[in-house]
Amino acid sequence: MIPTATQASATLEEIFRWRRDVRHFRPEPVDEATLDDLLRSASMAPSVGLSEPWRFLSVDEPGRRDAVRAIFASCQAAALTERAGQDAALYARLKLAGLDDAPHQIAVFSVENPEQGRGLGRGTMPDTTVWSTVMAVHNFWLAAAARGIGVGWVSILEAEAVRLTLDVPTSWRFVAYLCVGYPVERSDTPELERLGWEQRQAACREWVRR
Numbered sequence: 320m321i322p323t324a325t326q327a328s329a330t331l332e333e334i335f336r337w338r339r340d341v342r343h344f345r346p347e348p349v350d351e352a353t354l355d356d357l358l359r360s361a362s363m364a365p366s367v368g369l370s371e372p373w374r375f376l377s378v379d380e381p382g383r384r385d386a387v388r389a390i391f392a393s394c395q396a397a398a399l400t401e402r403a404g405q406d407a408a409l410y411a412r413l414k415l416a417g418l419d420d421a422p423h424q425i426a427v428f429s430v431e432n433p434e435q436g437r438g439l440g441r442g443t444m445p446d447t448t449v450w451s452t453v454m455a456v457h458n459f460w461l462a463a464a465a466r467g468i469g470v471g472w473v474s475i476l477e478a479e480a481v482r483l484t485l486d487v488p489t490s491w492r493f494v495a496y497l498c499v500g501y502p503v504e505r506s507d508t509p510e511l512e513r514l515g516w517e518q519r520q521a522a523c524r525e526w527v528r529r
Contacts, residue, residue, distance in 0.1 A: 334465050339502075339506060340471050341500075342498070343504070345500060346422060349499065354377075354423065354499075357463055361375065364457070366455075367439070367444075367447035370430075370441075371433075371451075373456075373494075374427070374428040374429070375426075377424075390484065391473060394475045395475050398410070418498060420500070422499070426497075428487060428491035429452035429494050430491060432445075453494065468500070469502035470498070471499075472496070473498060476493075
């Protein structure tokens with residue numbers, strides 16, 4: 320049965336509220352059929368010129384996972400040295416990735432100049448292919464949240480090192496590295512907010528007018 324607009328709006332609002340950046344995962348894997356469903360949901364995202372530039376790569380080989388973990392550790396150490404005092408101490412306590420726990424790891428790339436779409440909408444704003452890929456990631460994330468599955472976006476990674484580690488074409492631009500699995504616990508408050516790193520600002524929910 321097709322839900323009413325009110326029902327659909329309430330459900331979507333609930334998914335928004337429970338969509339968190341997860342870093343603590345239970346070990347049991349998500350079944351392949353469900354992962355396939357999440358990929359289909361991702362592929363329903365809008366894309367510039369109907370170019371569908373996203374490429375989702377499941378990283379399964381232990382050696383490649385270890386290499387990505389090493390890239391993260393190097394970038395994390397460099398980021399820590401750039402901070403000082405109390406900020407550095409708090410940063411050091413943050414768990415910024417679920418690479419050691421998540422049963423699934425997915426790298427997301429965007430084809431920089433795909434033939435599909437024939438360039439429509441990209442002449443003046445070529446980054447729209449990347450933005451389209453981010454929309455696909457968001458679809459994937461919301462679909463996962465609706466099923467009680469957690470997603471964590473690891474961004475403390477050097478893009479070219481990841482691309483070389485995963486041996487993908489040079490035309491594929493690295494966009495996201497996702498840790499996926501069932502969360503240890505669910506919360507409607509961002510972990511960074513719970514740990515005192517930052518607070519949501521009410522101004523972000525207000526229109527800027529000109």
